[in-house]
Amino acid sequence: MKNDFFTYQAQTTPHPLAMEISHADGSYIYDTNQKAYLDFVAGVSACSLGHKHPRVVNAIKVQLDQYLHVMVYGEYIQKSAVELTKLLAAHLPNPLEKTYLTNSGTEAIEGAMKLAKRYTGRSELIAAKHAYHGNTQGAMSVMGFEERKSAFRPLLPDVRFIEFNKEADLEKITTKTAGVILETIQGGAGFIEPKNNYLANVKKRCEEVGALLILDEIQPGFGRTGTLFGFQNYNVVPDIVVMGKGMGGGMPVGAFTASAELMDSLHDHPKLGHITTFGGHPVIAAACLATLEEITESDLMAQTLEKEKLFRELLQHKYIEEIRGKGLMLSLIVKNSDIANQIILESQEEGLILFWLLFEPKAVRITPPLTISEEEIRKGCDIIMKVLRKMED
Incomplete structure (x- = not known):
């Protein structure tokens, strides 16, 4: 072997x-x-x-006996995906209410970046030095570690970097900025927490210039920091929250959630603004629902x-x-x-x-x-x- x-x-x-x-x-x-x-x-x-x-395994087995993949994401009503997104909305602060299910956290990052660009009509993205958001070319573009991405250039244009927890850098967020993407707790950099109300100050700056705050919860999400999502510890509500990893109980999944106003901008002009065949797969969604229920009910x-x-x-x-x-x-x-x-x-x-x-x-x-x-x-x-x-x- x-x-x-x-x-x-x-x-x-x-x-x-x-x-x-x-x-x-x-x-x-x-x-x-x-x-x-x-x-x-x-x-x-x-x-x-x-x-x-046992709860996750049982949910998977029950769904296996009903149906597997039946249609590209978003066209058919599938109970496990609907119940999962509804329960997520119940546990997220307003206005985070509509969720797009994806195959991985990295794909969710890609979708969130597209959403920020589509909604604002802007192209600039701002990320943090030493950030990690995934390894596709879009996600790699907002990775703040040149050694790991230099071999794959050119990547996305119009990406700028700020230093996590550095207030002075917030001036770099301007009316050209579509979105600021940050890990709630920096993972690859060494599990660095935000300090001195940093995330709330980033959100305030975003509101001043019309940019969107995207928080990457792929690692801290789903109960790992004492709250369902890490941002709930830091006095801030993002415009878009990205999740993955821990939401699936060991199954591959990702998602991004925003207000209905933001999320609805992806379904028209153009239609199919973000599309995935296997996102929201019923077996995966069933595992996620069981995981979320277990975490929130215990x-x-x-x-x-x-x-x-x-x-x-x-x-x-x-x-x-x-x-x-x-x-x-x-x-x-x-x-x-x-x-x-x-x-x-x-x-x-x-x-x-x-x-x-x-x-x-x-x-x-x-x-x-x-x-x-x-x-x-x-x-x-x-x-x-x-x-x-x-x-x-």
């Missing part, structure tokens, strides 16, 4: 971890040698309810803040300079990249899955399922501390 993996499946890095998976359940992933790995990554924030959550969101406290209490070591993030979107910032690499690789040997962040080499990702137990947190943190103590010797 490993030979076939390297021979036939395209790789994204020169040295994949290449763990051969047998099955996964709850907070654990098992390899083909039946070794159990406690999962502190959750598919890079995607498996909000852990692996093979106390999982409140638990994330208590679990964050436990992580911060247990992970104290001279090599850990700080713990960034909120809820169960956390990153250890250690003294150097060698220490980060050693923690991640040696923890895997000990049966704990950790991972890197894109642009911050000193960071160790901790984004476990929201369903992780206190006992499992203690077990995983014990492994991290064991690796750190071994590094001291």
